[in-house]
Amino acid sequence: MRMSSFLDKWLWHHEYWLPPGITWKDMEDSDHDRYPRPRDLFISIPYAFVFIAVRYLFERLIALPLSKQMGVKEKPRKRASPKPTLEKVYTSQSTCPKENELLALSKHCDLSVQELKVWFRHRRNQDRPSISQKFCEASWRFAFYLLAFVAGLCVLLDKPWFWDQKECWKGYPQQVLLPSQYWYYMIELAFYWSLLFRVSWDVKRKCAKMLNYAGWRRSCDVLFAVFAVVFLITRLIIFPNVVIYTTFYHSMEIFQPFFGYYFFNILLMVLQLLHIFWAYLILRMVAKFIFLGKIDKDERSDDEESDGTEDEEDERMETKFASSNHNGVLNNMTNGMKGKSNERNKLPKAR
Structure with a gap:
């Protein structure tokens, strides 16, 4: 009760x-009518x-079998060899040590x-989520947003x-609510x-990436164009x-401005600025799609490192070292042959 009175007085x-x-x-x-109240925000927490x-049941019983049906395959990953000292550094200090820390280690x-x-x-690489986990996350959001969109239309169309x-x-x-x-x-809200x-x-994956994880590139490109x-x-x-026009202007025909009016309209304007920024990134992706014929990555989100990146880097590095050593051997042989040839040239020629 004290907490409730405190919130009612200040918040x-x-x-x-x-x-x-x-x-x-x-x-x-009243007996027949219900109005919105601040306490409704807390009622939604248990439903969360x-x-x-x-969601747990959905991912285990629906999303995971669906990923196998759609052909989602895991990529093999190299596991780090057990090293207690390095594991301690990884878990307690840094997952990506700096050069001076590496020298000390x-x-x-x-x-x-x-x-x-x-x-x-x-x-x-071991800590990164698997493709199946990414697919399950994306499919859960896709399922909810699709159902929420249909439910929203059913609720609003006759209003x-x-x-x-x-x-x-x-x-x-x-x-009346x-x-x-x-x-x-x-x-x-829940x-x-x-x-x-x-x-x-x-x-944290987009719903459209379900098709990307399944390797359905053409469907993914079509869905991106629609999106x-x-x-x-x-x-x-x-x-x-x-939306913004009615909250800014139509509302003023009913009441005078107050704190809530400025607060929520400022939030809506910030959201619109984000929409403009995201639209810029999407248009950049559209330009790449038109001129290059493909979309390399989703520029609206952070860069994602693919499962095979580390292994490919290691293979390139090993190849580079092998090539360097091989070239070094060849250079030594060539220099040796040149040296012998020069020595022969220095000898007096027979008449």
Whole structure:
């Protein structure tokens, strides 16, 4: 009760979140009508753990068998040899030691710096998620977003404010909360709570990468083209001209500006700036697709190191060393032959 009164006094004070002249007492539920309240944000937290449990079952019983059906294959990885000293450094100090640290370890472990670099690369490679894990993560998000999109259409299509945004502000904020709207927002909020609770373990992959992991390149390219068109239309045209416009201008026909008005509109503008940045990256990818005929990587996310990168680097390095040694032997033989030839040339010629 003390915590609730503290939050009501400082965080959820009606002057912050409600228009002038409206208090939370005006938003009390009646026998037939329900109004949104701040406590609803906390009711969604227990449902987040339900989502985590459902996700676990989905990935094990649906996503993993689906990955095998779609031809997702794991790439072989070289495992780092057991070395307790290096393992301790890896887990407690640094997964990618600097040059001076490698030199100290080299003296302590009686290994060359190059051998240490190879060991740490293989050890980092072991910790990276497998392709099956990436596929399961992407398929879970794809399944939820698809169902949420369909449910959102079912909830909104018959509502007047979906077609005329001025209807959003009639009677605001004393608007009856329909059960369909309540559960739609609770499910969405619980889903994002579950992502927040698992942020340290999630693989963080896009849903479209399911096709990439399965090797369906043509389908992946087609899906990217559809995504680019939908993103550019919805985020650069519909979002600013419909959503932001109605929150900035239509709302002012109902009430005077207050803290919540500025707070949420600033967040919407920050989101729009992010949309513009992401659109720039997508257009760069489109240009590469048009002129090069392929998409190398998703520029909206961080660079991802493929499973075979370390091994390929090791093979190139070994080949380089072998080639260098081979060339050195050839050079020595050639220099030796040249030396003998020069010695013969220096001898007096017979008449």
